[in-house]
Amino acid sequence: MDTSYETWWSEEDGGDLSMEKDHEYAWPATIDLLDPKDILGKKILDFGCNRGVLLRKLYDRYPYEKAVGVDLARQSIAAAKENSQDYPITFYIEDNIANLTETFHTAISTSVLYLIEDLNDHISKIHDLLLDGGVYYTSFTDQSKNPSLAYMKQEIDKYGAVKMQNHTLTQVVDCFLDHGFQVELIREHTGPHIDVSGYRRFHLSVDDYLQSMANSFMIKARKIK
Numbered sequence: 001m002d003t004s005y006e007t008w009w010s011e012e013d014g015g016d017l018s019m020e021k022d023h024e025y026a027w028p029a030t031i032d033l034l035d036p037k038d039i040l041g042k043k044i045l046d047f048g049c050n051r052g053v054l055l056r057k058l059y060d061r062y063p064y065e066k067a068v069g070v071d072l073a074r075q076s077i078a079a080a081k082e083n084s085q086d087y088p089i090t091f092y093i094e095d096n097i098a099n100l101t102e103t104f105h106t107a108i109s110t111s112v113l114y115l116i117e118d119l120n121d122h123i124s125k126i127h128d129l130l131l132d133g134g135v136y137y138t139s140f141t142d143q144s145k146n147p148s149l150a151y152m153k154q155e156i157d158k159y160g161a162v163k164m165q166n167h168t169l170t171q172v173v174d175c176f177l178d179h180g181f182q183v184e185l186i187r188e189h190t191g192p193h194i195d196v197s198g199y200r201r202f203h204l205s206v207d208d209y210l211q212s213m214a215n216s217f218m219i220k221a222r223k224i225k
């Protein structure tokens, strides 16, 4: 079944390129959360890689052996290939990662888990793609108690090619535990400065925006069995 689409984000004045620019400031802080030992010289999977920026920035900081980027957005994967010719990265448009023939030391997904309807299926497939002792870093914000949830979901579902889900942090952690992972939470947005200029995009109040910041984690799940 082909579930691919042209671009992930379809807002008129900016598709996936605008998301790439919006996320640009965040990459150094995201990469700071990863243990270099999980990246240097390793085989890496970026699930939901969009235009491939993270994999390029990651290689520039911590050269890995090779990487695979997977996404469903055809134009974004085309841009990722075009922009990554000097990097040891292969990109695929793939709706079923069980079809990948490679295995990985480390898998990463940023801002993707909230779009995955069947967590059990996703985590089971990641488990099978990881080598023993391998790790999955996946960013996640529990929005289940955020008063802006309905507004946020309305905006994301309007422009995103995949609908927002509403998993709790406990559901996500339980799913990892049930699949034989050891789970650690790494806090995101820990600095003293918080730029709230864009809070209105997905939140009804600054308080709700701060709640999102406080509930944002990089989940580090290590395959132990």
Ligand SMILES: C[S@@+](CC[C@H](N)C(=O)[O-])C[C@H]1O[C@@H](n2cnc3c(N)ncnc32)[C@H](O)[C@@H]1O
Residues within 6 Å of the ligand: 007, 008, 019, 020, 023, 047, 048, 049, 050, 070, 071, 072, 073, 076, 094, 095, 109, 110, 111, 112, 115, 116, 162
């Ligand atoms: C919010 S964007 C995040 C993109 C990128 N990881 C980042 O942080 O900038 C979510 C991405 O996940 C991709 N995606 C969603 N569901 C997916 C799936 N089942 N398989 C592969 N990619 C998926 C979307 O196409 C989109 O590129």
